[in-house]
Amino acid sequence: MPPQILATAVTLQALHGLSAFETVQELRCDLRWKAACGRGLHDTAFDPSLLA
Numbered sequence: 001m002p003p004q005i006l007a008t009a010v011t012l013q014a015l016h017g018l019s020a021f022e023t024v025q026e027l028r029c030d031l032r033w034k035a036a037c038g039r040g041l042h043d044t045a046f047d048p049s050l051l052a
Helices: 003-016 020-029 031-036
Strands: none
Touching (some): 003 020
């Protein structure tokens, strides 16, 4: 996973006070999070262990 995507995900995680699992769920389901991370509509998320 590119570091800029992980950095954005960690920033969003901290702003929203989410766990790693919840963060990945948001990235999978919320189009706003996908756009913020530079992911496409059909791009998959990553394993929550990358944020732990």
